[in-house]
Amino acid sequence: MSHTPIVPREKLNFHLDDADIPRHFIKDDPYRSRFFDALSTMFPVGERFFMECVRDYRSQITDPQVLQDIKDFIRQEGQHTMVHNQYNARLKAHGIDVDMILRKHDAWMFGFQRKRLPKSYTLALTAAAEHLTAISAHALFDNRGVFETADPRVRAMYAWHAIEEVEHRAVAYDVMQKTAKVGYFVRCLAMVEAIVTFLVMIAVISNYMLKCDGYSFMQRLKLRAKGFWWVVKPGGFVSPVLGKILSYFKPGFHPDQTGAMPGCNLWMETYERTRNPVLAGDVLHAAGA
Ligand SMILES: [Fe+2]
Numbered sequence: 705m706s707h708t709p710i711v712p713r714e715k716l717n718f719h720l721d722d723a724d725i726p727r728h729f730i731k732d733d734p735y736r737s738r739f740f741d742a743l744s745t746m747f748p749v750g751e752r753f754f755m756e757c758v759r760d761y762r763s764q765i766t767d768p769q770v771l772q773d774i775k776d777f778i779r780q781e782g783q784h785t786m787v788h789n790q791y792n793a794r795l796k797a798h799g800i801d802v803d804m805i806l807r808k809h810d811a812w813m814f815g816f817q818r819k820r821l822p823k824s825y826t827l828a829l830t831a832a833a834e835h836l837t838a839i840s841a842h843a844l845f846d847n848r849g850v851f852e853t854a855d856p857r858v859r860a861m862y863a864w865h866a867i868e869e870v871e872h873r874a875v876a877y878d879v880m881q882k883t884a885k886v887g888y889f890v891r892c893l894a895m896v897e898a899i900v901t902f903l904v905m906i907a908v909i910s911n912y913m914l915k916c917d918g919y920s921f922m923q924r925l926k927l928r929a930k931g932f933w934w935v936v937k938p939g940g941f942v943s944p945v946l947g948k949i950l951s952y953f954k955p956g957f958h959p960d961q962t963g964a965m966p967g968c969n970l971w972m973e974t975y976e977r978t979r980n981p982v983l984a985g986d987v988l989h990a991a992g993a
């Protein structure tokens with residue numbers, strides 16, 4: 705199934721409860737900081753949804769390698785959720801009502817999608833979201849400038865999450881293709897929904913967070929306009945990976961065509977040697993700067 709080995713790593717400590725992590729973890733950039741903070745609040749519900757949608761098909765699979773890949777995928781996502789919950793506790797201390805965000809996200813993903821839509825479609829949504837998270841990994845670490853002035857602990861958390869997203873990027877996709885036998889149209893429709901949901905949620909949640917930071921309507925408008933330009937401008941957040949995102953719509957697409965994340969081996973070598981994920985994140989970042 706997946707050609708990239710999936711290595712579950714457990715109990716990583718990023719020291720996310722350190723009091724000296726700045727309120728905006730990217731220096732002098734409230735918009736970008738809250739952009740990634742908004743992303744962090746999407747993981748607890750999102751990843752539980754992904755795990756359940758893949759589990760739906762587990763009983764129909766007999767190939768031991770595929771079953772092992774699913775197990776490792778679930779172990780990785782479980783750890784991601786745990787660490788993002790720790791991170792989100794930081795956001796609560798900023799006066800952000802994270803529980804409200806999670807409740808609304810849960811109502812959408814589980815109260816509506818899981819309840820009302822076919823399991824094959826929710827699996828297609830999972831495969832699409834997994835492609836987007838793996839591509840976000842590329843957006844962050846093919847271009848290290850994004851996190852140039854970020855707090856090393858938060859940056860390291862995203863580096864670890866990014867590497868594991870690349871490792872397990874094909875699991876949901878292969879179950880969707882080989883077991884659920886989802887067709888091309890449904891696969892693409894789910895990707896359109898995943899992209900729209902992602903954009904709307906990031907915009908709404910980051911705006912709410914900036915409001916909690918005390919920015920007025922006009923100040924937020926300015927910050928968001930500047931932030932929007934950073935997202936879409938040539939050489940910005942999205943344009944270097946736009947081709948990779950759109951490749952999902954090619955009829956013969958497979959996630960393993962997306963290529964390796966540069967610096968991945970350096971991260972793994974440093975982590976295996978030191979068991980220090982913050983140092984591994986620093987080494988990864990320095991190699992690409
Ligand atoms: Fe994840």
Ligand SMILES: [Fe+2]
Pocket residue numbers: 754781834837869872
């Ligand atoms: Fe994932």
